[in-house]
Amino acid sequence: MNPFLNVFAVSSLLGLSAFQTSPTPSAAAPKTVRVAQGEVGRWAGNCRRCSLEKRAWPAVNGTCYYPIDMEMKAGSYTISRRTTGGKLETAQLIVTEKPCRPEDFPDFPKKEYINVSPENQKRAAREAAEVKPLIGYQTRVRPAVFDLPIGKPANPLPKGEGNFGACRTFNGQARDRHTGQDYPLAESKSVLSVANGRVVLAANQFYSGNAVYIDHGNGLISEYFHLKSFSVKPNQTVEKGQEIGRVGQTGRVTGPHLHFGVRWHGACINPGFLLIDPADLPEVK
Numbered sequence: 015m016n017p018f019l020n021v022f023a024v025s026s027l028l029g030l031s032a033f034q035t036s037p038t039p040s041a042a043a044p045k046t047v048r049v050a051q052g053e054v055g056r057w058a059g060n061c062r063r064c065s066l067e068k069r070a071w072p073a074v075n076g077t078c079y080y081p082i083d084m085e086m087k088a089g090s091y092t093i094s095r096r097t098t099g100g101k102l103e104t105a106q107l108i109v110t111e112k113p114c115r116p117e118d119f120p121d122f123p124k125k126e127y128i129n130v131s132p133e134n135q136k137r138a139a140r141e142a143a144e145v146k147p148l149i150g151y152q153t154r155v156r157p158a159v160f161d162l163p164i165g166k167p168a169n170p171l172p173k174g175e176g177n178f179g180a181c182r183t184f185n186g187q188a189r190d191r192h193t194g195q196d197y198p199l200a201e202s203k204s205v206l207s208v209a210n211g212r213v214v215l216a217a218n219q220f221y222s223g224n225a226v227y228i229d230h231g232n233g234l235i236s237e238y239f240h241l242k243s244f245s246v247k248p249n250q251t252v253e254k255g256q257e258i259g260r261v262g263q264t265g266r267v268t269g270p271h272l273h274f275g276v277r278w279h280g281a282c283i284n285p286g287f288l289l290i291d292p293a294d295l296p297e298v299k
């Protein structure tokens with residue numbers, strides 16, 4: 015029997031409307047969602063605007079998403095949503111710790127990335143300063159031109175290396191955590207935009223090599239690094255699945271692969287969570 019019809023049948027027997035059969039949650043049991051560092055929580059249904067502590071952004075097709083930076087401190091935070099009907103609801107977000115996996119490169123071949131010259135240090139600092147405002151949190155964002163799940167950055171997409179967020183050492187020297195997921199793809203394979211968007215940067219950078227950054231609206235930026243070449247330029251509009259470049263081994267790499275990363279509302283998150291069915295993301299309940 016169709017369970018939906020069954021609810022109506024039972025409700026009418028009890029003289030209730032079908033949608034008043036479950037008790038409303040009491041004030042003693044606030045809504046909660048547990049999300050690990052680098053993952054994404056969601057609050058589905060008729061959402062218009064969402065907030066996490068002092069930061070706020072629009073919903074995407076009626077759902078609030080709460081991307082959690084891989085380095086956000088574990089603990090309890092307040093999130094809220096404004097519904098399309100104007101109702102404001104709050105919930106508790108519990109950020110749990112996700113220990114970083116160590117990843118060591120004991121004999122890194124490109125020595126200029128181990129003992130970085132003053133010129134290259136200056137260059138890398140300049141590039142980081144250029145990228146920072148593009149990938150950081152913004153109080154006003156372009157409307158979303160994507161929905162979840164996003165598309166794959168290559169087709170077929172092999173299994174990732176599982177090295178998102180890895181704590182890395184190069185020849186024994188500790189470096190910044192890994193901000194994306196690496197995919198083992200052969201040199202010259204097509205790299206695809208994961209959603210409609212606008213290229214915000216396409217340039218050769220010291221660490222990232224040939225790099226493309228695409229803004230998909232709603233504060234979601236995708237990053238594709240170490241490309242052999244790219245075929246887009248800043249301000250260019252791209253479509254989901256469009257080729258933007260080719261897999262290469264430029265920048266700080268040991269061999270050809272695709273580095274794919276995403277920033278959402280300034281949070282560095284594991285891009286794998288945007289490739290799965292959003293119904294499988296931890297949900298506010």
Ligand SMILES: [Zn+2]
Binds near residue numbers: 192194272274
């Ligand atoms: Zn990488």
